[in-house]
Amino acid sequence: MTAASPAGAHCPSLLLVTDLAYEARGRRYCDEDIYLSSRLREAFDVALCHPRDAAALLAGFDTVLVRNSGPVLHYREAYDAFLVRARELGTAVYNPLGGRGDMAGKEYLVEMSAAGLPVIPTVDGAAGLAELPDVAQYVVKPKLGADSVGLRFVTAVEARAELEAAAEGSLLVQPRIGFRHEVSFYFVDHDFQYALYAPDPERRWVLEPYAASAEDLEFARRFIAWNTLDHGIQRVDACRTADGALLLVELEDLNPYLSLDRVGEDVREAFVARLTTSIASLPR
Known part of the structure; x- marks a missing residue:
């Protein structure tokens, strides 16, 4: 845990971009971001804003953290304005804007499939x-x-x-392929944090902790390395086919939901500590 700053000490300012009203099936995105904002206040001066307001507020903050802000399709013009403004100002954005996964659209799935990578x-x-x-x-x-x-x-x-x-x-x-289950691997920078899986394929977001094998992590790290992001949260979503192989479903590097309510307190604490360190080390 990061110790709180002494009274009167200056903390770096952090704008957390989130849509607290977004309704996702089977999940409460807002709870996760309320929790994260409360913990990040131990190291940063934190303010929250809706993604439609982010471009206008960037100049007042040291770092912008994009979290559970919902699908970009719902606010495309505002997101494009955010990108332009962030690049104009040289704002430190987390995740950095050079992601090659979902941040850039799903073209990567076509490219990976053509290259013979283990993807649907x-x-x-x-x-x-x-x-x-x-x-x-x-x-x-x-x-x-x-x-x-x-x-x-x-x-x-x-x-x-x-x-x-x-x-x-x-x-x-x-x-549309049959599979045993879906499993997600969560990383901060290139460091594996935890894995969760849905034992019932019909209930994607009823997740349980998953003990990832060495082979599982080799699979997931292949895509983390492909993305070349030095900083940021990434979620590697995969499905396990009937023959036991893993295939990539999605490489989420824009605003991956973390399902922190599905992990133990020790895992959650370790994740927050690693995230805090990563944000603080982001080049500015």
Whole structure:
């Protein structure tokens, strides 16, 4: 735990960007950010703001921490203004804005699939559908989506029709595959913190602590290394297939929900301490 600063001592200022009113299925995002803001006040002068207000407030803070701010699709213009303003000011943003995962859209899934990485096969054009496994249903989702916004299950014929009708490269298509469970690996910088999994595939957010094996961590670290972010929180989401292999579902590097209420107090304390150190060490 980071000790509180003496009375009157100056603390670095931190703007925590969050949408406390955002309603997510099966989770209360606001509780997590209220908790984090209370703990980060031990090391920083903290203020909270909605993502639509962030661009106008950047100049008054040393660091901006983007947390549970919801899918960017809901406030695209405000987010783009935030990016422009942060780069103009040279603001220290956490996570840094050079992420190659979901921060930049889901194009990386297409690139990884083409490169043969262990990811659910993914294409973004009708011509690529023949490269996917022949299954009963396919998943269609927008490249700029998050939190299952816009996700649909369709037939092969419907998938082709949607790709042909949509703006070029705006949608992804994947086979709907059976799997044993989903598992998420949480990192601060390149340091593994904890893992959680959903034993029931039909209840994605009913999570339990997961004891990651050496092979599991080798899988997850492969994607953390690929992303090349020196600072930041990253969540590697994967599914375990019927044959026991792990496939990447998503590399979340923008505002990953942390499910801190699902871990023990010792794990939660260690995470907060590591996050505080990481934010404090962010180059400015």
